[in-house]
Amino acid sequence: MNAPAAFLPVVETPAETADVLIVGGGPTGLAAAARLAALGVGRVVLLERQTETGGVPRHCGHSPFGMREFSRIMGGRAYGRRLTETALAAGAHIRLRHSVLAVEAGPSLLIASPEGVYRCRARAVLLATGARETTRAGLLASGSRPSGIINTAALQDMVYLRHRRPVRNPVIVGTELVAMSAILTMRGAGGTVAALIESGPKPVARRPFRWLPPLLRIPVHCGVEIADIIGASQVEGVKIRNFTDGSVREIACDGVLFSGRFTPEAALLRLSGGRIAPGTGGPEIDDHARTSLPGVYAAGNALRGAETAGWCWAEGRRVAKVIATDLAGAAADTGAIAVHAGEGIKYVYPQKLTAGGQKSFSHLELRLSDWICGELSVTQSGVCLYNTRISSGPERRVRIPRAQLPISGDAPLVISVGKGKS
Amino acid sequence: MDIFDIAIIGAGAVGCAAARRLALAGCRVLVLEKGTDILSGASKANSAILHTGFDAPEGSLELDCMQAGYREYLGLRADFNLPLLETGAMVVAWNEAEFLRLPQLAEIARRNGVADVALLEAADLRRREPNLDPSALGALLVPGEYVIDPWSPFLGYARQAIAAGAVFSFKDEVLRGAFDGACWTVETVKARWTARHIVNCAGLGGDLIEQRLLGDASFEIRPRKGQFAVYDKAASRLVDAIILPVPTETTKGVVLCRTAFGNVIIGPTAEEQQDRDRPTVERAELQKLLARAEAMLPGLKDIPVTAVYAGLRPATERKEYRIRHEPDRHWLTVGGIRSTGMTASLGLAQLVARLILGKDSVPQDAPKPPVMPNLAEHLPRDWSTPGYGEILCHCEMVTDREVTAALASSPPPRDLAGLKRRTRCAMGRCQGFNCLGRLSELAGDRLAGLGEAL
Numbered sequence: 001m002n003a004p005a006a007f008l009p010v011v012e013t014p015a016e017t018a019d020v021l022i023v024g025g026g027p028t029g030l031a032a033a034a035r036l037a038a039l040g041v042g043r044v045v046l047l048e049r050q051t052e053t054g055g056v057p058r059h060c061g062h063s064p065f066g067m068r069e070f071s072r073i074m075g076g077r078a079y080g081r082r083l084t085e086t087a088l089a090a091g092a093h094i095r096l097r098h099s100v101l102a103v104e105a106g107p108s109l110l111i112a113s114p115e116g117v118y119r120c121r122a123r124a125v126l127l128a129t130g131a132r133e134t135t136r137a138g139l140l141a142s143g144s145r146p147s148g149i150i151n152t153a154a155l156q157d158m159v160y161l162r163h164r165r166p167v168r169n170p171v172i173v174g175t176e177l178v179a180m181s182a183i184l185t186m187r188g189a190g191g192t193v194a195a196l197i198e199s200g201p202k203p204v205a206r207r208p209f210r211w212l213p214p215l216l217r218i219p220v221h222c223g224v225e226i227a228d229i230i231g232a233s234q235v236e237g238v239k240i241r242n243f244t245d246g247s248v249r250e251i252a253c254d255g256v257l258f259s260g261r262f263t264p265e266a267a268l269l270r271l272s273g274g275r276i277a278p279g280t281g282g283p284e285i286d287d288h289a290r291t292s293l294p295g296v297y298a299a300g301n302a303l304r305g306a307e308t309a310g311w312c313w314a315e316g317r318r319v320a321k322v323i324a325t326d327l328a329g330a331a332a333d334t335g336a337i338a339v340h341a342g343e344g345i346k347y348v349y350p351q352k353l354t355a356g357g358q359k360s361f362s363h364l365e366l367r368l369s370d371w372i373c374g375e376l377s378v379t380q381s382g383v384c385l386y387n388t389r390i391s392s393g394p395e396r397r398v399r400i401p402r403a404q405l406p407i408s409g410d411a412p413l414v415i416s417v418g419k420g421k422s
Numbered sequence: 423m424d425i426f427d428i429a430i431i432g433a434g435a436v437g438c439a440a441a442r443r444l445a446l447a448g449c450r451v452l453v454l455e456k457g458t459d460i461l462s463g464a465s466k467a468n469s470a471i472l473h474t475g476f477d478a479p480e481g482s483l484e485l486d487c488m489q490a491g492y493r494e495y496l497g498l499r500a501d502f503n504l505p506l507l508e509t510g511a512m513v514v515a516w517n518e519a520e521f522l523r524l525p526q527l528a529e530i531a532r533r534n535g536v537a538d539v540a541l542l543e544a545a546d547l548r549r550r551e552p553n554l555d556p557s558a559l560g561a562l563l564v565p566g567e568y569v570i571d572p573w574s575p576f577l578g579y580a581r582q583a584i585a586a587g588a589v590f591s592f593k594d595e596v597l598r599g600a601f602d603g604a605c606w607t608v609e610t611v612k613a614r615w616t617a618r619h620i621v622n623c624a625g626l627g628g629d630l631i632e633q634r635l636l637g638d639a640s641f642e643i644r645p646r647k648g649q650f651a652v653y654d655k656a657a658s659r660l661v662d663a664i665i666l667p668v669p670t671e672t673t674k675g676v677v678l679c680r681t682a683f684g685n686v687i688i689g690p691t692a693e694e695q696q697d698r699d700r701p702t703v704e705r706a707e708l709q710k711l712l713a714r715a716e717a718m719l720p721g722l723k724d725i726p727v728t729a730v731y732a733g734l735r736p737a738t739e740r741k742e743y744r745i746r747h748e749p750d751r752h753w754l755t756v757g758g759i760r761s762t763g764m765t766a767s768l769g770l771a772q773l774v775a776r777l778i779l780g781k782d783s784v785p786q787d788a789p790k791p792p793v794m795p796n797l798a799e800h801l802p803r804d805w806s807t808p809g810y811g812e813i814l815c816h817c818e819m820v821t822d823r824e825v826t827a828a829l830a831s832s833p834p835p836r837d838l839a840g841l842k843r844r845t846r847c848a849m850g851r852c853q854g855f856n857c858l859g860r861l862s863e864l865a866g867d868r869l870a871g872l873g874e875a876l
Binding site for chain 1: 701704
């Protein structure tokens with residue numbers, strides 16, 4: 001999506017009216033649409049740029065979805081359909097092939113659709129734009145640039161929705177849960193996996209998922225980086241370099257799947273002048289889920305990268321409730337306390353705490369930047385408000401209940417974790 | 423046997439421009455290209471700057487060709503629907519020694535006929551580029567340096583050449599050849615071709631082609647790698663002009679500029695290497711490049727990198743363009759065309775026509791120039807016109823209508839890379855995370871690089 005430009009033939013007569021506009025039709029947006037419509041906030045319109053709603057779960061062919069939401073196990077595509085039906089049944093409107101170009105004051109959205117470019121104003125906007133995996137470029141991975149270098153989502157989209165196989169025997173970069181999912185996808189498509197490689201000291205995925213590669217006899221190399229990608233038209237191999245001893249080894253493969261390291265799809269907010277939180281790469285939000293742009297909320301993986309579909313669904317519902325409450329009465333918020341990620345903390349959200357109103361977040365949600373065994377603490381003006389022993393690692397949920405923080409005044413909170421690596 | 427007037431070896435920037443010029447002059451033109459597409463060698467990775475020649479060597483052929491090419495581009499671009507981002511450039515001095523060289527650069531620029539340059543004091547510079555690091559001491563403003571689409575012009579030249587009867591043969595590497603006093607017979611991996619003249623525009627293979635066909639090479643290609651990093655579109659609000667360094671004897675140095683597609687690029691590096699085929703990116707060098715960009719424009723620190731790429735420039739043992747004209751053998755080499763080649767290409771095409779045809783050729787006005795699909799972001803793109811089916815690539819806003827048109831165009835894309843360059847699909851910040859699936863469904867059976875059906 002691009003910055004709005006002067007040349008646009010914008011239709012100024014409103015083609016659409018809405019009380020709440022939701023950008024993105026994944027689990028977060030659909031859950032929020034259903035709840036908002038059910039709460040009677042008026043006209044709820046969800047804008048989805050793709051040709052169908054459902055978001056990323058659509059192309060997760062094998063993962064179990066729907067336990068929390070519908071008390072049954074469903075495939076990703078069926079789950080997406082069920083969420084869509086629920087939103088429609090509640091009275092929400094869904095517009096497909098609608099791309100939001102910009103968030104403007106109002107709040108108002110500038111929207112491109114096959115029928116033309118138009119503006120739509122609302123009383124509130126919810127950004128539920130999701131996340132994407134970090135690319136080869138984002139990691140600055142060395143080597144040539146032949147075909148066969150893709151993200152897991154593209155692999156799964158090709159395999160499950162288009163019945164095509166982009167590669168037969170790739171190396172997978174990353175060891176988060178999504179890497180294990182990629183292994184299953186490759187097997188389902190009649191392919192194999194040459195190896196998993198991880199820059200950290202050990203696999204990121206939890207047990208029992210991390211047992212999958214050894215079970216399938218797929219080598220896992222930790223503490224390594226890509227030194228070279230070889231191949232002229234198609235990938236023919238990768239060279240990996242060991243961080244400790246500098247040794248390099250070559251692995252034959254026909255593709256490189258860059259998996260995980262999810263990053264929020266925050267370009268819309270960034271290009272619209274909203275504040276981006278440095279740690280998450282997503283919108284800076286307060287505990288209502290309000291961004292720095294008035295009337296604009298954000299929820300789901302757009303906030304931080306990957307959480308499960310069920311988590312996003314629940315969050316979408318909570319934020320929907322808060323939007324409805326805020327719309328019903330003035331959201332009386334007295335001041336805001338900043339929350340900073342200190343030593344050892346990759347990110348924390350919400351980045352601001354307010355005193356008044358109903359909250360979307362009862363906890364501070366954070367991630368550690370490394371494998372750490374030590375003391376997690378929250379301080380304010382040098383005073384320790386909270387501390388606890390912690391032994392955890394990257395991409396693990398770490399939550400601090402706000403109710404346990406005896407906050408006084410409006411000085412910023414600093415969260416940090418004492419060293420002592422595990 | 424089918425006899426061509428001219429066989430051009432290499433469909434890079436110079437080969438495409440020369441093919442157009444000669445075909446429009448009424449010649450039967452054959453273009454032999456080793457790669458699967460136009461611009462698949464040295465021309466693949468250029469910085470897309472239309473240079474004025476302000477810092478080119480005085481009186482050089484390079485300067486002549488750049489300025490002729492610059493003028494012709496400005497003259498023809500409207501007919502081809504080619505974009506021009508009128509940024510201007512600033513040669514920024516970051517230390518006292520560089521600052522003291524600016525007046526000298528201004529003097530060279532004026533001697534080169536670029537009269538509108540101006541010296542900017544630090545305060546002036548800051549007013550124009552407020553986001554530049556405050557350590558900048560001053561600059562030489564060169565208003566006529568512009569940014570263009572580095573790809574579409576050459577596709578346009580190739581299309582017009584084809585419309586005028588030129589034949590492009592891809593994946594057709596030249597192996598050997600013989601001249602019988604009137605005609606060249608050229609053996610390639612695909613066929614045996616006959617042509618009266620040969621124009622060697624083989625870029626990184628320029629010396630090898632001379633070796634293979636003439637038996638000796640008049641120069642030696644010393645590939646020089648240039649790596650680039652592309653920042654997210656959000657970066658384009660931080661800088662207006664092309665930011666150039668004070669040039670050294672050997673290189674124009676690392677450039678920071680906006681692209682026609684709405685991004686900001688930093689590059690190229692200048693790394694000598696032996697290999698002519700492997701322009702790899704390297705993490706350590708890219709990190710240095712990013713650090714350099716962020717030192718110049720601190721706001722870039724918060725902006726993600728969208729893409730990285732690298733190319734090889736066909737440098738030789740000498741700085742100047744290498745022209746080998748042997749009328750007796752019906753031979754012309756246009757070699758050693760380095761970073762300025764994109765600007766100079768149309769000027770070099772004029773030179774080629776003059777040398778081969780023995781006179782200044784005036785291109786006919788038929789066939790009409792093709793109207794190229796606009797890929798530049800400051801001008802209307804296809805998505806702003808209603809009636810498309812869907813937007814396939816959301817980062818670069820590419821419609822199904824554009825993809826369908828590109829697949830049906832000539833010369834057609836043969837692989838995903840060719841489609842990407844013709845439409846910008848999968849070139850944005852998600853690098854295909856969202857669109858490769860849909861693209862594989864639409865074009866997977868026709869293009870290499872999109873996998874196989876299950």
